[in-house]
Every structure is written in C-alpha cells, then in structure tokens.
Amino acid sequence: MIIQFNTDNIISGNREHTEPMEAYVKEQLDRFKDVRRIEIHMGDENSHKQGGNDIRCMIEVKLEGVAPLAVTTHADKQFDALKDAVAKMKTVLDKKQEKSRSY
Numbered sequence: 001m002i003i004q005f006n007t008d009n010i011i012s013g014n015r016e017h018t019e020p021m022e023a024y025v026k027e028q029l030d031r032f033k034d035v036r037r038i039e040i041h042m043g044d045e046n047s048h049k050q051g052g053n054d055i056r057c058m059i060e061v062k063l064e065g066v067a068p069l070a071v072t073t074h075a076d077k078q079f080d081a082l083k084d085a086v087a088k089m090k091t092v093l094d095k096k097q098e099k100s101r102s103y
Helices: 015-029 078-101
Strands: 002-007 035-044 055-063 069-075
Touching: 002 015, 015 035, 015 078, 035 078, 055 078, 069 078
Parallel strands: 002 035
Antiparallel strands: 035 055, 055 069
C-alpha cells in the first residue's frame, strides 16, 4: 500500500508532520487488501481568516481493477479532518466489499 500525502501552501507537509497521519491511515485501512494507493490531500480553505471547519481533507483510494474512490471532510483541526475522512472511507470500502461478495 502506497500512501502519498499532499498539502497546500498553508499546511506543513514535512515528514515530521505527515508521518503520524500516514501511520494512522495505514493502521485504519490496512485490512482492505485490494487497496493499492492512497492519496491524502489536506488544505486550509480559509487561510486568511479564522473560522470553523476550514481544514479540508480529501482521501482518494485506488483499488485494483476499479475506479478510484474519494471522500472529503472538513474540521477545525487537521487530525480531526483526517480521522473523519478515514472513517468515511472505511464505510465506503466496507460497502464496496459487501457489494462484491453478494455477486
């Protein structure tokens, strides 16, 4: 499983910052064996102003043999946005697995 972390010019993309987030994603999504690549896009949509829910996290998962799946969440903090996006993606992947089993 390859994990790629992308940030905008406001959010830090250094290894010290992204490694714990990548580890969390790997831990949460490791059970889905058909996942080949995960792209995490983190951005501050309201960088010039203070406000709630301005951190956006989009996770795109590339599976073997099917179109990519993507989810997006917003939160006040980066890790909260990531956790919410991972939870959404787990739901999407679980439903996809259930569908494929029923055919």
